Amino acid sequence: MNSDLYQRVEALLPRVERPVRYINSEWGARHASDGGHRTVLLYPDTYEVGQANQALAILYDRLNSIEGLAAERAYVPWVDMAAEMRAAGVPLFSLESCSAVADFDILGITLPYELTYTNILEALDLAGIPLDATGRAEEHPIVLGGGPCAYNPEPVARFFDVILIGEGEDAVVQIATAHRDAKRSGLSRSEFLDNLAGMPGVYVPTLYRPAPGGGVEPSGSAPPVVMKRVLTDIGVHRPPLCPVVPYMDVVHDRFAVEVLRGCTRGCRFCQAGMVYRPVRERSADDIVRDVMEGLRCTGYDEVSLTSLSTTDHSQLEEVLRRLTGRLEGSGITVSLPSLRVDAFSVSMARLVSGGRKSGLTFAPEAGTQRLRDVINKNVTEEDLIETVSRAFSAGWRRVKLYFMIGLPTETDEDILGIGGLVYRVQQAAREAVPASDRGSVRIGVSVSTFVPKAHTPFQWEGQIPTEEIVRRQEVLRSAMPRKGIDLSWHDAEVSFLEGVVARGGREVSAAIEDAWRAGARFDAWTERFGLAPWRQAFAEAGLDPAAIASRSYRRDERLPWAHISSGVSERYLWLERERALSGTTTVDCSFDGCTGCDACGTLSVDVLLGGEARGRR
Amino acid sequence: MAAGEFRLRVCHAKSGRARFLSHLEVMRALERSSRRAALPYAVTKGFNPHMKAAFGPALPVGTAGEREYFDIWLTQPVPAAEALERLRRSTPGELGIREVRYVHEREPSLTAASTMARYEVAxxxxxxxxxxxxxxxxxxxxxxxxxxxxxxxxxxFDLARSLPEEVRVGSTGPPVIVEVTTRMGQEGSLRPDALLEEALSRAAVDGAVVSVTRTDILIEEEGVVRRPL
Incomplete structure (x- = not known):
């Protein structure tokens, strides 16, 4: 514990909002003894946004469980605290030992969302670490990135020494161990990075240069394509059973067990569904054991069974029956983060909610069957109406529906279709409840704007221009039923910026840095978001952001993320794109046979359901 | 109290870094401690069943407490010494559990009964x-x-009512320690730092309140002043 630095931090706390963000000392925080190799894991947003992040909790648990390795946590101070820290000369600090972040061996930063990128620069600057990997000296920590946005690393590649592609449980331990060994044997920073570039899943951006046809290529012996890391069985590592229990009311403030990883429903817009393949389930026995042990250790009154699609777990009903039986009378509840549009989901929701019927959430995504077929969202209007009727008959009074606008091939007819579908859902809901209760029926409709993501069948498509987003939002508003609907949509400018940063290449990093210098940070916070510093930054960098976001690629062009592979072949993604444009759907390979995405073969893994492997083609 | 329930009163601290917690955060942390301690807590009936517990008067963010209280209802009696030990093991040190004792169900609620508090202001x-x-x-x-x-x-604030005991000023310092007893309740609770800040501005002295600690919460009953435990 660096009590000198903590005293300087503490002196600032009476003057800032929510000092609880900075005090550490929560239940479950690990305090490693000195002397070993130290990693600090940073979530690039405030404490309450990042504290419950499961990926970082897993890595924290893994690193602290290994002799000679230790991990602590850090978050980005809110603007008031950052100003106080700069004025007082207090550097970015870790929570557990209150050490300067710059004094760690590795600074690990997760990449959860494009609009957190300016916060990464804010953190590096507060830590006193040069923003550019090439500007760092021997004494600086190795800056390691990873997470969902690593699948198009180029916009932030310049700021990282190493970016890990794929699952980190084993890889991060190997990287930390390799770094410890390199330091012991006196290797320089660049020797260590050269060696590390041969490790599976590791991308060392400084070893790559812009390629003539677009994208990047290795300048030396680094691999031309970095293949993602993947666990063959997520059951080999138990989830963190004694994670940090925050004092603060944080986002997702509950105990969580990841019950399955991956999703093969094959929605063509969904990056997570493509890059986290294949599906690997934890067994029912393991889930029940881990939930009970984690609740004892944390004292939480809620446990969430997390995944991309928890109702897809082949043993979910058994798991829920066993858990609700054991937790009866304890006041502890089980929650499911996402529901499929079917009767099974409603019966599962009934099983977990007990007396509570707060609200159900479904994602039909598009307003017409034609467009749902294009995106391979294999849900019919009939399914949705049936599911909603069932839920409202069972006592629910609120439902939230997620849609997207700006999907490939979308016309105004599809947008008007959203209005029609919402109207019919509302009618079905009203008919399913007693007349006296009709006033309490609420339908929430949340509409986001599609951003074509890397490593999906729509990666070649450009995003629609901002003016067109605004026009389609108008069409949508005019199509909505007048009463009983809570309509919300994403700000067109936010979606536009997401598009630029998600689809850009290495050239975008200059604009990110300029935007941060112009004052952009916490761009994901509505009250902080503004396009002005970004417009200035793009102008300074000589970039046309609209051209980046709306650019379409030909099949023979090299994509900015072509040197990164999720195991799903480009051939398959293109085939899926062609099927999309012809309105042909594709089945879920976990249940209906292999669809030939090549992930299992390339990565040497299998779909794992209830502890049993399904053969691949 | 429902038949067969046992009301355990717990005295705890709010010290060190934990003084930056809000009342809600302290409540949630102690409920989690109680679950970790595996006490056989009672659960409320109704739409949203939860642990049956009741907390004493709130402390503001930044203010420490030496003897704070909450009541938790158990479905089986656990010997007080054992409950104390289990709670101690499951609670962060900054919220250190000091004492527990079973109290009668007729004992008035902590918030209603607590009418005075003693503070040390530095x-x-x-x-x-x-x-x-x-x-x-x-x-x-x-x-x-x-x-x-x-x-x-x-x-x-009517100071004759709000300050039931004489304010005592320590003889050393700075920091100078001032002991203030204030009345709290529905007619308003005077914050001792407000009193000291007013005094500082009157004296035109360049000083500030550096810390506030509530040292005791008190119950007045028929002219007698006592602790909740």
Missing amino acids: VGGEGVTAEGIAEALVTVIGEGRLEVERKGKTKV
Whole structure:
């Protein structure tokens, strides 16, 4: 514990909002003894946004469980605290030992969302670490990135020494161990990075240069394509059973067990569904054991069974029956983060909610069957109406529906279709409840704007221009039923910026840095978001952001993320794109046979359901 | 109390870094401690079943407490010494559990019964002296009333009522330690730092309240003042 630095931090706390963000000392925080190799894991947003992040909790648990390795946590101070820290000369600090972040061996930063990128620069600057990997000296920590946005690393590649592609449980331990060994044997920073570039899943951006046809290529012996890391069985590592229990009311403030990883429903817009393949389930026995042990250790009154699609777990009903039986009378509840549009989901929701019927959430995504077929969202209007009727008959009074606008091939007819579908859902809901209760029926409709993501069948498509987003939002508003609907949509400018940063290449990093210098940070916070510093930054960098976001690629062009592979072949993604444009759907390979995405073969893994492997083609 | 329930009163601290917690955060942390301690807690009936517990008067963010309280209802009696030990093991040190005892169901609720609190306020700064503070306090208290502005609202305190005991000023410092007892309840609870800040501004002294600790919560019953435990 660096009590000198903590005293300087503490002196600032009476003057800032929510000092609880900075005090550490929560239940479950690990305090490693000195002397070993130290990693600090940073979530690039405030404490309450990042504290419950499961990926970082897993890595924290893994690193602290290994002799000679230790991990602590850090978050980005809110603007008031950052100003106080700069004025007082207090550097970015870790929570557990209150050490300067710059004094760690590795600074690990997760990449959860494009609009957190300016916060990464804010953190590096507060830590006193040069923003550019090439500007760092021997004494600086190795800056390691990873997470969902690593699948198009180029916009932030310049700021990282190493970016890990794929699952980190084993890889991060190997990287930390390799770094410890390199330091012991006196290797320089660049020797260590050269060696590390041969490790599976590791991308060392400084070893790559812009390629003539677009994208990047290795300048030396680094691999031309970095293949993602993947666990063959997520059951080999138990989830963190004694994670940090925050004092603060944080986002997702509950105990969580990841019950399955991956999703093969094959929605063509969904990056997570493509890059986290294949599906690997934890067994029912393991889930029940881990939930009970984690609740004892944390004292939480809620446990969430997390995944991309928890109702897809082949043993979910058994798991829920066993858990609700054991937790009866304890006041502890089980929650499911996402529901499929079917009767099974409603019966599962009934099983977990007990007396509570707060609200159900479904994602039909598009307003017409034609467009749902294009995106391979294999849900019919009939399914949705049936599911909603069932839920409202069972006592629910609120439902939230997620849609997207700006999907490939979308016309105004599809947008008007959203209005029609919402109207019919509302009618079905009203008919399913007693007349006296009709006033309490609420339908929430949340509409986001599609951003074509890397490593999906729509990666070649450009995003629609901002003016067109605004026009389609108008069409949508005019199509909505007048009463009983809570309509919300994403700000067109936010979606536009997401598009630029998600689809850009290495050239975008200059604009990110300029935007941060112009004052952009916490761009994901509505009250902080503004396009002005970004417009200035793009102008300074000589970039046309609209051209980046709306650019379409030909099949023979090299994509900015072509040197990164999720195991799903480009051939398959293109085939899926062609099927999309012809309105042909594709089945879920976990249940209906292999669809030939090549992930299992390339990565040497299998779909794992209830502890049993399904053969691949 | 439902038949077969046992009301355990717990005294705990709010010290060190934990003084930056809000009342809600302290409540949630202690409920989690109680679940970790595997106490056989009772659960409320109704739409949203939860642990049956009741907490004492709130402390503001930044204010420490030496003897804070909550009640938790158990479905089976656990020997008090064992409950104390289990709670201690499952609670962060900054919220250290000091004492537990079963209390009768007829005992009034902590929030209703607690009408007085004792505080230690530390006042620091270049020009701060014990005499200066004492003099300024005599002036402020002598006026009989204090206007306090909080969140844009002005509240007027009758100091004869709000200060049931004499304010004592320590002889050393800075920081100078001032012991203040205030009355709390529905007619308003005077924050001791408000009183000291007013005194500092009257004395035109360059000083500030550096820490506030509630040392005791007190119950007045038929002229007798006692602790909840």
